[in-house]
Amino acid sequence: MALLGIITKEFYHIMRDFRTLIILFLMPLLQMIMFGYALNLEIQKVEITIDDFDHSEYSRQLIRAFQGSDFFEIISDDNQDLEVQFFKRAIRGHLTIPNGFAKNMNANQPTQVDFMIDASNSNDAILIEQYAMQTLLHFKELIGVKQYVPVEINQVFRFNPELKSTYFMVPGLLALLMIMITTMLTSITLVREKEMGTMTLLKISPLHSFEIIIGKVVPYLLLSLLVGTIIVLVGVILFQVPVRGSILLLYFFLLLYCLTGLSFGMMISSLAKTQQVAMLFALMSTVLPTLILAGFIFPLAAMPKILQYISYIIPARYFLIIVRGIMLKDNTFIELLKPSLALIGFSTIFIIVSTKKFKTYLEQ
Amino acid sequence: MMSNDALTIQNLTKKFGTFTAVDNISLTVKKGEVFGFLGANGAGKTTTIRMICALLEPTSGEIELDGLSVLRQPEEVKMRIGYMSQKFSLYQDLTPFENMEFFSEIYNVAPEKLAEEKENLAAELKLNNLDNILTKELPLGYKQRLALRTTLIHDPPILFLDEATSGVDPVGRRQFWDQIYELSAAGKTVFVTTHYMDEAEYCHRLSIMDKGKIVQTGTPAELKDKFDVSSMQDVFLQAIQY
Numbered sequence: 383m384a385l386l387g388i389i390t391k392e393f394y395h396i397m398r399d400f401r402t403l404i405i406l407f408l409m410p411l412l413q414m415i416m417f418g419y420a421l422n423l424e425i426q427k428v429e430i431t432i433d434d435f436d437h438s439e440y441s442r443q444l445i446r447a448f449q450g451s452d453f454f455e456i457i458s459d460d461n462q463d464l465e466v467q468f469f470k471r472a473i474r475g476h477l478t479i480p481n482g483f484a485k486n487m488n489a490n491q492p493t494q495v496d497f498m499i500d501a502s503n504s505n506d507a508i509l510i511e512q513y514a515m516q517t518l519l520h521f522k523e524l525i526g527v528k529q530y531v532p533v534e535i536n537q538v539f540r541f542n543p544e545l546k547s548t549y550f551m552v553p554g555l556l557a558l559l560m561i562m563i564t565t566m567l568t569s570i571t572l573v574r575e576k577e578m579g580t581m582t583l584l585k586i587s588p589l590h591s592f593e594i595i596i597g598k599v600v601p602y603l604l605l606s607l608l609v610g611t612i613i614v615l616v617g618v619i620l621f622q623v624p625v626r627g628s629i630l631l632l633y634f635f636l637l638l639y640c641l642t643g644l645s646f647g648m649m650i651s652s653l654a655k656t657q658q659v660a661m662l663f664a665l666m667s668t669v670l671p672t673l674i675l676a677g678f679i680f681p682l683a684a685m686p687k688i689l690q691y692i693s694y695i696i697p698a699r700y701f702l703i704i705v706r707g708i709m710l711k712d713n714t715f716i717e718l719l720k721p722s723l724a725l726i727g728f729s730t731i732f733i734i735v736s737t738k739k740f741k742t743y744l745e746q
Numbered sequence: 747m748m749s750n751d752a753l754t755i756q757n758l759t760k761k762f763g764t765f766t767a768v769d770n771i772s773l774t775v776k777k778g779e780v781f782g783f784l785g786a787n788g789a790g791k792t793t794t795i796r797m798i799c800a801l802l803e804p805t806s807g808e809i810e811l812d813g814l815s816v817l818r819q820p821e822e823v824k825m826r827i828g829y830m831s832q833k834f835s836l837y838q839d840l841t842p843f844e845n846m847e848f849f850s851e852i853y854n855v856a857p858e859k860l861a862e863e864k865e866n867l868a869a870e871l872k873l874n875n876l877d878n879i880l881t882k883e884l885p886l887g888y889k890q891r892l893a894l895r896t897t898l899i900h901d902p903p904i905l906f907l908d909e910a911t912s913g914v915d916p917v918g919r920r921q922f923w924d925q926i927y928e929l930s931a932a933g934k935t936v937f938v939t940t941h942y943m944d945e946a947e948y949c950h951r952l953s954i955m956d957k958g959k960i961v962q963t964g965t966p967a968e969l970k971d972k973f974d975v976s977s978m979q980d981v982f983l984q985a986i987q988y
Contacts, residue, residue, distance in 0.1 A: 387851025391837065391844070398839040398880070579833035586799055587852045588824040 384589055388597025392571075396601060406567075410559045410609055414616045417555050418548060427455045428510050430475035431467065438484030440525065444495070447521040448477065453513040464498075474500040475510055541710045552617035553705040554678040557698040560610055560636070562668045564643025565650070567602045569664035572651035572740065591740040595733060599644045606640040607633070627708035631715060635708065638725045639701045643668075645732035646697070652739040672698040700724040749813065752777045752904055752935035753798065758807030760793050767793040769958035770807070775937065775951075777903075780930045782952030783939045784982060789955040791939050795906060798937075799827055812903050825853065828902035830893050832912040838882035842867065842892050845881060846899060853900035860899070867895050887918045894925065904935045911945065923948050946978040956986040 396403065432448065434441045448454050457473065467473045478496040486493035497514050501507035542549045575581040584594055614632070617623045625632060647664055654660035674680060675689060676698035682690055693699050700721035707713030715722075753775040760768040768790045775781045785791045796802040798809055800820035809816040812826045829835070836845050843864055850860040868876055871888055881889065890910070897905065907926070911919045923945070926936050930950075938949060946952055947966050954962040962969055962985045969981045 384852045384854070387848050390851070391840065391848045394840050394844055395837075578838070579831070580835055580837055582829070582831055582833070583835035585801055586824065586827065586829040588821050589852055 384587075385593050385597050388589070388594060389600050392598055392601040396605065406563065406605070406609060407612065410563065410613050411616065413559060414552075414555055414613055415620070418551055418616075418621050425506055425509055426452055428453055428475055428513070429457050429473045430454050430477060431458075431464070431473050432456055432477045432479070434479045435481040436479050436483040440484040440487055441479045443525055444479060444483075444518075444521050447517050447524060451513070451517050451520070453510075454517070468498075468500055471500075474506070475514070477514075548617075548621040549623055549710060550706075552621055552623040553702060553709055556610070556613050556617065556705055557639075557676065557701045558669070558672045558678065559613055560606065560639055561643045561646075561672055561698050561701075562665070563609055564602070564606045564640050565647040565664040565668045566661060567606065568599065568644045568647030569650040569654070569660040570657045571598050571602075572648065572736075573654050573657050573660045576655075577657060591737050595648055595737050595740060599641070599648060602644050603637070603640055606644065607637060610636045610640065623709060625709050626712040627714075628712075631718075632705070632708045634715075635701070635704045635718070635722065635725075638722060638729070639697065639704075642697045642701075642725050642728045642732070645729045645736065649732045649736040649739070652736040671696050675699070676702055678702060697725060697728050750777055751775065751810075752779070752812060753781075753937070754808075754810040755794075755798070756808040756810075758794070758797065758809060759805045760790075760797060760802065761805045766958050768797070768804075771955075771958075771960045773953060773960060773963070775935060777935055778930055778933050780926060780936045780938065780948070780950045782946050782949030783937060783955070784946055784952055785939075785955035786986060789986075790958040791955055792908075794955070795908060795937075795939065799829060799906065800824055825900065826902050826904060828897040828900070828905040829908065830897040830906070830910045831908040832910060836881050836889060836893055836896065838880065840881055841879060842871075842876045842881055842884070845892065846896050849896045849899045855900050859901075863895060863899055867892065870895075886914065887921075890914060890918065890922065894922075898929075903933075904937065905929065907936060907938045907940075909939055909941060911940065911942065919945070943977065943979040943982060946982070954982060954985045961985050 430448070432445055434445060445456070449456055454475070464476055467476075476498040478498075480495065483493055483495065495518075497511075499507045499510050499514075572581075575584065614625070614636075618625060646667075650660050650663050650667075654663065672678060675682075675685075675693040676696045677693065678698065682693055682699075685693070703721045704713075704718050704725075707718055751774050753773070755771060755773040758768055758771050759766065771790075771794065783791055783794070793802065797804050798811065798816065800816050800823050804817070811823050814822050814826070816823050837848070840848065846860060846864060846867070849855070850857075850863075864876070868874060870891060873879070873888075881892065884892065893910075911922055914922065919942070926938075926948075930936055938945070940946060949966065951963070951965050952969075953960050962972075962981075964972070966978055966981075969985075970976065970978070973981050973984045975981055975984065
């Protein structure tokens with residue numbers, strides 16, 4: 383069978399290119415570990431100093447609450463100038479408990495403490511503020527004071543109660559690495575045949591362009607699924623990210639997503655003139671858009687409308703919804719129908735374009 | 747009753763926009779003939795071969811190959827063509843046997859035939875490691891023989907040799923031509939394009955193309971008589987009015 387012939391041949395190409403094979407499996411492993419640890423958005427042990435002007439039982443309780451928290455590390459200030467401490471980055475926060483703190487609390491009066499935060503990194507500053515609020519809340523529970531608050535919010539974080547950033551990182555990395563790898567894999571395959579002169583051989587044969595495209599995609603599809611498995615395993619074992627939904631469903635969508643990437647790479651390959659151009663384009667068109675416009679790191683809702691519209695053509699946007707849905711929420715197929723239709727749509731368009739483009743190349 | 751012609755071209759024209767690459771050519775090649783196709787670069791040789799091999803649609807005209815219409819039955823035509831170019835069209839990172847297997851798969855060759863061809867190749871090259879040596883490791887002459895055998899694996903009645911001897915030394919080329927004569931004697935039609943004028947002498951008959959038109963057709967002897975010269979080199983230069 384002709385299709386089988388192409389598939390076998392492509393497998394030989396893959397097996398003979400040992401270096402690429404090693405890079406293919408090592409790269410996602412290394413990147414997972416690097417990203418997984420480096421892109422940790424939680425911060426711990428924020429150095430703070432505390433000035434206590436109240437010297438009461440309550441103020442000591444508050445200090446103990448900060449001491450007991452994993453988020454903060456109180457360092458002795460040795461009467462050093464606060465400004466200098468901030469400038470030296472010795473501290474990132476400073477708590478001032480004013481005189482009369484305990485008195486006000488006992489009198490059930492509204493009372494304030496001052497908390498100064500280094501906001502040179504605004505993301506960190508917001509996190510530190512949230513941690514401080516939590517600690518304050520904890521302190522109030524501890525001493526059993528209920529100040530008058532009109533509405534109290536009782537927050538429940540569903541699907542990720544501890545707000546672990548790995549829960550958010552691993553699905554994102556799966557989306558990023560898979561689209562990058564799959565696109566790169568097929569991006570050079572047709573161009574290589576053009577450069578090596580073997581394209582003539584395929585042209586002159588009775589093979590259909592569709593057979594050639596599919597025959598080239600299938601071996602890489604199996605290979606990508608293997609790489610995908612490694613990434614998921616690293617996520618589950620090393621970063622303890624759960625897979626709450628069906629594994630089978632996860633694989634089905636992984637397959638679909640790989641197909642999207644591979645057919646995109648195939649389209650690049652059918653358009654590009656040289657292997658270098660194809661590789662470069664594959665990298666540029668997958669990594670940055672996926673990092674920025676897929677809702678991986680930066681929330682889409684906060685972006686200008688035009689960027690939000692552009693994000694609709696980024697396959698990772700849909701896969702992220704799917705993979706977060708399956709890993710964290712136990713979504714069913716029906717709930718993920720819309721994003722999966724998008725992926726099917728992408729793959730179909732890419733395959734059609736590459737077949738058509740390949741055909742016109744054949745007729746030149 | 748099958749005709750005796752392997753290839754018939756009638757009033758074939760190909761235009762790219764306003765440029766006429768092939769201008770109303772007609773040509774007949776008989777079965778078992780070694781037919782040469784000569785022309786300077788850009789004369790329209792490649793465009794013509796592409797149209798014969800069903801890779802390019804003619805603007806007008808008819809091509810019949812082994813009794814089949816190239817325009818209407820391109821798939822069947824492709825099964826009857828063997829094509830070998832100067833690049834030998836082999837996968838360098840596959841073993842010689844794997845290359846043969848690949849060709850067998852895409853041309854639907856029976857497994858027995860493949861096994862036989864593998865044996866023949868091993869016997870011809872006198873190598874017994876054809877299953878674990880990569881094609882790129884073979885000497886050029888071996889690659890050429892491998893290419894010829896893979897090109898013929900589906901037993902095509904017509905063989906196209908597109909400058910297939912470029913870069914091969916004179917001894918290698920002579921040996922290659924011996925094989926071409928054997929094929930011709932076995933009834934295969936061989937269609938040759940070449941830059942080497944000594945090879946033009948070897949052809950049974952040939953056509954010379956210039957600016958999209960066929961300017962001369964005949965046996966080498968006829969053409970030399972016609973121009974009253976002693977070599978095909980001079981025939982060629984006079985034919986294209988250099």
